Amino acid sequence: MCTEKCFELTQAPAARRAGSSVSRRVALVGGAAVAASAALGSTAQAGERAPAFPGGRHGLRDLTYPLTTTFPAFTPGEEAVRRTVVTIENDGYYLQEWRIIEHIGTHVDAPGHFTLGGRLAPELQPSELVVPAVVIDIADRAAQDPDTVVTVEDLRAFERRHGRIPRDAAVLMYSGWGAKVADADAYRGADAAGTLHFPGFGADACEWLLRRRGIRSLGVDTLSIDQGNSTTFDTHLILTGADRYGLENLANLDRIPKRGATIFVGLIPYEQGSGGQARIFASW
Numbered sequence: 001m002c003t004e005k006c007f008e009l010t011q012a013p014a015a016r017r018a019g020s021s022v023s024r025r026v027a028l029v030g031g032a033a034v035a036a037s038a039a040l041g042s043t044a045q046a047g048e049r050a051p052a053f054p055g056g057r058h059g060l061r062d063l064t065y066p067l068t069t070t071f072p073a074f075t076p077g078e079e080a081v082r083r084t085v086v087t088i089e090n091d092g093y094y095l096q097e098w099r100i101i102e103h104i105g106t107h108v109d110a111p112g113h114f115t116l117g118g119r120l121a122p123e124l125q126p127s128e129l130v131v132p133a134v135v136i137d138i139a140d141r142a143a144q145d146p147d148t149v150v151t152v153e154d155l156r157a158f159e160r161r162h163g164r165i166p167r168d169a170a171v172l173m174y175s176g177w178g179a180k181v182a183d184a185d186a187y188r189g190a191d192a193a194g195t196l197h198f199p200g201f202g203a204d205a206c207e208w209l210l211r212r213r214g215i216r217s218l219g220v221d222t223l224s225i226d227q228g229n230s231t232t233f234d235t236h237l238i239l240t241g242a243d244r245y246g247l248e249n250l251a252n253l254d255r256i257p258k259r260g261a262t263i264f265v266g267l268i269p270y271e272q273g274s275g276g277q278a279r280i281f282a283s284w
Helices: 004-011 021-040 139-144 152-162 184-188 203-213 234-241
Strands: 060-062 081-086 095-099 107-109 130-137 170-174 217-220 245-248 259-267 275-283
Touching (some): 107 234, 152 203, 203 234, 234 245
Antiparallel strands (some): 259 275
16 A cells, blocks of 8 residues: 555654554554564464465465556556557567556555565565465445454454464455455545545454464455555554565455465565565465
8 A cells, every 4th residue: 555644654753653552552562573473483383374285285266466557546646557668560579668656456565664664575585475364254344334444353253263363374354345446436435535435454453463363464355454544554553563564455355265275475576665566376
């Protein structure tokens, strides 16, 4: 997710947010999560992480949208632009030139996207990009309330039905928002005042997952891990402040198991990248 506000947040001095509840959360949760990560290393505790292909491959699903010049952008004007440079007919080979921002299409938010000094795309390790995944389904509620968020109660309800969320997991929100992706206005959900409306993760849920479950990533089938009407991007700040990454504009989350899949995040390691496009697969 990319916006002028996000650049203001990432460049602001620490004093700007001193005393805020978000800053306290970032410090407390970040410290706890980093400590947990040190204890865990790059792998989950024994018995908690499913192997990449448990019992042989049963399913494989692409969670990536094709990147097009019409794919919805967080801010109008940030859409991808392409042109043909050479053709087989004229030059013997085919080549395009693209102009894209790092945060368009299916992509990763690296910790450095919102946290000053946070790790950037090339610094994320393969062990962090191949992780177990769970899917939290809030589609019924999102159909009635586009501003809804994943809550702690949603997470507890998931665990009552599907078991404990594994450490080092990617926790993915399925809201059904992909049905709107062909219509940029509907996908952004902007009202007359320009405020966006789409679901995301609540800050309390993000904090709970970091503290209680030691997760690796949050992912959504919308433009941002924060709900669209957020102006403070609390979930981004908490997640990246804990040295974790986000996944945005995921496809086909209704086509993978609620639990038991492993995702493979093929992140482009852009030099000094705050994130970037990724081909993401789920296998189970």
